[in-house]
Amino acid sequence: MSRSLRVAVVGAGPAGIYAADILDKSDADVSVDIFERMPAPFGLIRYGVAPDHPRIKGIVTALHKVLDKPNIRLLGNVDYGTDIKLDELREFYDAVIFATGATADRPLDIPGIDLDGSHGAADFVSWYDGHPDVPRTWPLTATSVAVLGVGNVALDVARILAKTADELLTTEIPDNVHQGLKASPVTDVHVFGRRGPAQAKFTPLELRELDHSPNVEVIVYPEDIEFDEGSIAALRESKQIDMVVKTLQEWAIRDQGDRPKRLHLHFFHSPTEILGEDGKVVGLRTERTELTGDGNVRGTGEFHDWGVQAVYRAVGYLSSHLPEVPFDHVDGVVPNQAGRVLDLDENQVPGVYVTGWIKRGPVGLIGHTKGDAAETIASLLADADTLPEPQHTSPDAILGFLAARGIAFTTWEGWGKLDTYEKDLGTPHGRERIKVVERDEMLRVSRS
Structure with a gap:
């Protein structure tokens, strides 16, 4: 050149x-x-x-x-x-x-997706991460919540919803997010995957982190631990998938504890409709699926209604x-x-x-x-x-x-100023930093 x-x-x-x-x-x-x-x-x-x-x-x-x-x-x-x-x-x-x-959130085309209480995971993530261009409040009024998807983002959303707000005070969580989560009445978070444990997309580390909270009971159902030839082949070919499945199997056979909040992992449930009354979410309907031999699934015609008041779709970004x-x-x-x-x-x-x-x-x-x-x-x-x-x-x-x-x-020098400022905000509270949320405040500090 x-x-x-x-x-x-x-x-x-x-x-x-x-x-x-x-x-x-x-x-x-x-x-x-x-x-x-x-x-x-x-x-x-x-x-x-x-x-x-x-x-x-x-x-x-x-x-x-x-x-x-x-x-x-x-x-x-x-x-x-x-x-x-x-x-x-x-x-x-x-x-x-x-x-x-x-x-952006990848769309999910099922009836009821536009009801009040139906959310995209990306929007929720932006809120709890203090994105400057989103509202400062989030409608956390549900006691029972559904999360659609079994990737790492779905687990992040489920974990943040299920944990107590004070558990997050060791992090850089913004004050407005802490206050919002602290007022949340949620007791049960249900995560739904269309296929089986061997087809889950989350990583072993992400999965195990679910069980670290002293306030959240992670529940896996024995009837959801099923494999076909395609699933067994995936286990043999991937150490990561094998680790995920072994963790889920262990959780499925253990005795359920008495932690105050519950995070349920459901497999073989395909969402077919979000149920509503007066324009608001009142439930989720899923169809039970079964493996077809190659790791894929088909519907069985057996439907379940779940009494949830909010649904978060975490089916991919766009x-x-x-x-x-x-x-x-x-x-x-x-x-x-x-x-x-x-x-x-x-x-x-x-x-x-x-x-x-x-x-x-x-x-x-x-x-x-x-x-x-x-x-x-x-x-x-x-x-x-x-x-x-x-x-x-x-x-x-x-x-x-x-x-x-x-x-x-x-500039990069401006980031250094903002970085120091956020760390200084956290010091009196024993925290590494407290994230600044407002764009104008970020600009004021960075350009000072």
């Missing part, structure tokens, strides 16, 4: 930061600006992971080291599509990488369409080949790339985005000599552009 490169990454979550890190470690002469619509970095680590996950939060330490690098610059509180457009980014950068992830960027609305991804964005005629869009969930869909763990980033960066560097050259080459030109638009952007 015979030229230096300036690259814009849109999205300061793990996917975007990993891409910047791989670029920085390459042999190329490259500088990277990471644009983030939140005033703070780290994406789903800050706004998509339950606050009682300190091990996963520890990934921030590694990401922090990347953003400390001199050739990588953070520009926060800049909303792509509103504050700056693709054509404008291309005036300042040789290439643009979109790493915007997936933050990426959102980015302005000026091609989008596959069926699969919820940007069409691409090895990270190179393709137009409607499957031709490469010069200088535009994707990585992370917006590239391959919301599957896999956080660490899996490293592989995505490596592939995308390899494509970008292979294209380097043919990339369209930007109009403005000075690194300060983009700062002048943002300032002229009146955009109150934040």
Whole structure:
């Protein structure tokens, strides 16, 4: 490669930061600006992971080291599509990488899904993680709740609903969330999976964490422990699945304790309808399913009604369409080949790339985005000599552009101020930090 490169990454979550890190470690002469619509970095680590996950939060330490690098610059509180457009980014950068992830709930088309009390898991996660753009209150009035899905997000939602609020005071949970959960009357949380234990999507660690609370009794039903040839094959092929199943089997045969709250794990129950009265959720109807030999299931025609007053769907996330960027609305991804964005005629869009969930869909763990980033960066560097050259080459030109638009952007130094401020808020209470929720307050501290 015979030229230096300036690259814009849109999205300061793990996917975007990993891409910047791989670029920085390459042999190329490259500088990277990471644009983030939140005033703070780290994406789903800050706004998509339950606050009682300190091990996963520890990934921030590694990401922090990347953003400390001199050739990588953070520009926060800049909303792509509103504050700056693709054509404008291309005036300042040789290439643009979109790493915007997936933050919306995948829809579930069953009767009653729009009733009052039917919620998307992503919205609830945003609330309990203190996202600045969502309401400060949440309708926690149900005594019995259903969670649809058996992935890690479903377990996060179920665990946060079932735990007592004071158990979360060792975390960075915002004050408004603590007060909301403290007033919740919930006693029973029911998690429903359409298939069996061997087809569950959560990880062994996530599952075992359910049983750590002294206030929550985790209940698994013996009749739900069933396997077919496809299930047994999955157990043999995956140590992770085997660990999950062994834990569920142990819980299914143990004596039930007397902890004040109960978290029920149900398998072989496919949701068919959310029941309502006067526009509000009063129940959930499921159809019992059975294995078909290959790990899939079919309905049995046997239905069950569950008396719940709220339903949370955690059946997957969905990426959102980015302005000026091609989008596959069926699969919820940007069409691409090895990270190179393709137009409607499957031709490469010069200088535009994707990585992370917006590239391959919301599957896999956080660490899996490293592989995505490596592939995308390899494509970008292979294209380097043919990339369209930007109009403005000075690194300060983009700062002048943002300032002229009146955009109150934040920086890595500003994050340091906010980081210290949140930790100082937590110190008098013996907590690592208390997260600031209001965007204006985040900006005031970051730009002070």
